[in-house]
Structure formats: C-alpha cells, structure tokens
Amino acid sequence: MSSDTNTTFSTSDIAAVAKPYRLQYEEAQESWVLLYPEGMVKLNGPAGEILKRCDGEKTIDAVIRELEKDFEQKGLEKDVMGFLDIALEKRWINLTTPSS
Numbered sequence: 001m002s003s004d005t006n007t008t009f010s011t012s013d014i015a016a017v018a019k020p021y022r023l024q025y026e027e028a029q030e031s032w033v034l035l036y037p038e039g040m041v042k043l044n045g046p047a048g049e050i051l052k053r054c055d056g057e058k059t060i061d062a063v064i065r066e067l068e069k070d071f072e073q074k075g076l077e078k079d080v081m082g083f084l085d086i087a088l089e090k091r092w093i094n095l096t097t098p099s100s
Contacts, residue, residue: 008088009095011064011077015084016056018094023051034092041092050083054093060084 017023021034021041025048032048034041043051049071053063064080067073087093 009060009084011061011081012059013095013097014056014059015054015063015087015093015095017051017054018091021092023048046079047083047087050080051087051092054084056096059098 017034020036022036023032023034025031026033026040026042029042031045032043032052034043034051049067050063053066058066060080064077067080068076084093088095
C-alpha cells in the first residue's frame with residue numbers, strides 16, 4: 001500500500017458495491033453507472049473498470065493484478081487504492097477482511 005494515500009484498508013481486504021447502489025453499464029450514458037433510489041452516479045472509465053471487479057469475492061490485490069493484466073500496465077496500485085479510498089468515503093463500497 002502506498003504511503004501517500006489516506007487509506008484505512010489494505011490490499012488483502014475485499015471490496016463490494018454497497019447497498020443501495022447497483023452497478024450497471026448504461027448504453028445511453030456510454031459508461032458504467034451506480035444507480036441508487038435517488039439518482040445515478042456516472043463513472044469515468046477507470047472507476048467503472050475498478051468497481052465492476054469489486055465483486056465481494058476478490059481481494060483488492062487481485063483486482064489490481066487483474067487490471068494490470070487486462071490493460072497491460074504495471075503500477076496501478078496507487079491509483080486503485082486512491083479511487084477505492086474515495087469510493088469508501090462516499091459509501092459506494094463496503095470492505096471486509098478475509099478470515100484466515
């Protein structure tokens with residue numbers, strides 16, 4: 001985990017989209033969105049790619065490795081952790097610590 005982020009979680013934690021949000025791709029918006037009873041949050045490309053992998057089963061480390069493989073780019077941990085920190089602050093995601 002990068003020392004210049006304010007995260008209170010680790011890459012061994014598991015992230016999932018929080019209730020009441022629902023992640024889906026919207027053709028009309030040409031992007032991933034978070035739907036909730038009062039409206040919608042339109043996500044930029046990287047945010048959508050990160051959140052669609054936060055399935056409540058993969059660790060954050062696995063999400064990072066998958067993104068690095070799929071986009072053939074290394075060193076994404078800082079960016080992913082930074083976004084997840086914001087998503088956690090906005091209560092878009094829940095985090096759990098896997099049991100040993």
